[in-house]
Amino acid sequence: MCGRFARRSTQEVLADWFGVELEDMPFFAPSYNVAPQSTQPVVRLNHDTGKPEFALMRWGLVPYWAKDPKVGYTTINARSEEVEKKPLYRDAVKKRRCLVPADAFYEWQKLEGKAKKPFAFGLKNDEPYAFAGLWERWKPKDGEPLETFTILTTDPNELAETVHDRMPVILEPKDYDRWMEPGDPARPPIDLLRPLPAEKMRSWPVNERVGNVKNDEAGLLQPCEPEDPAQGSLW
Template sequence: MCGRYGRRGDKQRIAEWMQTHNTNVFDELDETNLSPSFNVAPQTFQPVVRLNDETGERELTVMRWGLVPYWSKDGKASFSTINAKSETVATSPAFREAWKTRRCLVPADWFYEWQRLDENTKQPFAIALKNDEMFAFAGLWETWKDKTTGRKLRTYTVLTTDPNEVVEPLHNRMPVILHRRDYVRWLAPTDPAHLPIDLLRPYPAEEMKVWKVSKAVGNTRNDDPSLIEPLQEAATVPTTPSLFE
């Protein structure tokens, strides 16, 4: 799964990396939503990249993490929707319409996973690309409208797949990370018979790295660069997968 991630990039860096042509930020949100965050948590507003409905160009905007289906009666999901499984995204009522027409890129520099050491202890790890470049999770977005007030809420989810050899010792799922060459295809409107299901695969393990980090990341109120500093102790990842909640 992907329940926490981090991002060094601010609005300018994201726009340059994702080759967006405008930065449309909704009026009710401020610039802090586009500032770097070292501990991105569900239900917070974060930058995503999608195609503009009118121009067809990429745009950088802000949405809340945790997809709310357009058909929700109260603006809430009946189960956790921060992630969507690749294997069922085409059939799940919560995600299938967004999968067809509302795909997005979720900018990130790393994500976190926790290894269970014993019944009461978990050790967090950070996982990133070896070249330390920004990357994009494969995401879906949705708009929910309050029928009483007309207020619109835009939300997103991160797709997950089987883990590669780097993530497998820590968790039985990992977020779908897209190669930069696939951004155009992921975002592009597509015939229902040719949706980019083949892109929902584990990222090459040889291009990724993992290291132990402070348990302080477990508290969502902590958000500073110290969270991703490697622990001084040996950061050996176990070779046997552990079970997670």
Template sequence: MCGRYVRRSDKQRIAEHFHVYGPSVPDFGPSWNVAPQTFQPIVRLNRDTREREIVMMRWGLIPYWAKGPQIGLSTINAKAETVATAPSFREAFKRRRCLVPADAFLEWQKIDAKTKKPFAIALKSGEPYGFAGLSERWHDKAAGAELLTFTVITTDPNAVVEPLHNRMPVILPERDYSRWLDVDSSQIPMDLLRPYEADQMTAWEVDKRIGNVRNDSPELLEEQSTTPKEPSLFDDAPL
């Protein structure tokens, strides 16, 4: 499961990394504690121009056929093993794939029945990356409005994540962004739904206050002294 992530990069850094060259980018700032049901930037192909664009969407996919928005509470993630066939995700998987910009994701390691420790997992390089995501447009007939939502696909954990959790988000290498976004291709990129290479990733224990979604500051990502001390990727890494 991926139920919380970090987006330290601002809109300029995200536009540069994901090669978004459109005339306008929505206004958003960084967040060190992204939670479900919040509006976050995603990258997709524009339906008319087929160029990449950044759009704000709410985390928790609501299928186009849903009668109400409540389903979005349980669809923040889609499993790689069933995403092509699950009713909530199969149409979006074929036609509305997107990238979800992130700099780290968070998992809680269970120590005992009462204790869990939060960890951040990021690339050793400190670079931002894109989760494999799906997007959907849901029409609220009662309100006469529409809502754009997204989900993050998860897969088996790699060696870095396995001690912390039994799932991890699908992280796409930059070289595969175009393949993932190209929904016009007749070949569905199932081969991309795999764990990221463990030797390129790192994990460190973070402030337990990150468990409260109301807390959102860079200090939450400082490495805690109970784990081997290494320089934090989020202290001095250039934007």
């Protein structure tokens, strides 16, 4: 699964990366410890122009047909192999696909007893990346519509499997357009939902402070001990 991630890239960097005009973006600051139920920027296609746009959405997908938004507490992730059949996601995967900008994600490696060790996973080239996501708009009887998203997960690559048995789907930049474009609703591009090659990634241990959602500073991404030389350095 993916329950925490970091987005340290500035709005200027992300505007350029995703081909969006800076002045058209809603304001958001970097976050080094993004947690479920927080409001985060995602990239989708504008309904009228068909061009990429940033929108602020809550993490934890609430289907448009849900009776209660509390369902979003259990839908921060969607298993790629289930999205076409599971009622929670099958409409969204046909019509409402999005990108979730990030620079790293966190996973915890189980040790002896109840002990766990947190690791961050980023790209070797130090560039930002995008998780494959789905989004929904839920309308309550009273009040404003709520837009939410989920992050798709897949089997781990060789690097991620040393820590966890799942990993988020990280899309290649060349596949961004294809993932978001409407296409044929009967044939969504689920072939893109695969592990990113391990040779493009690196991992490093981080401080246990990342386990507390109240902690959100740049130091959380710093290696807490020397990295494996074979994986290179983050900075």
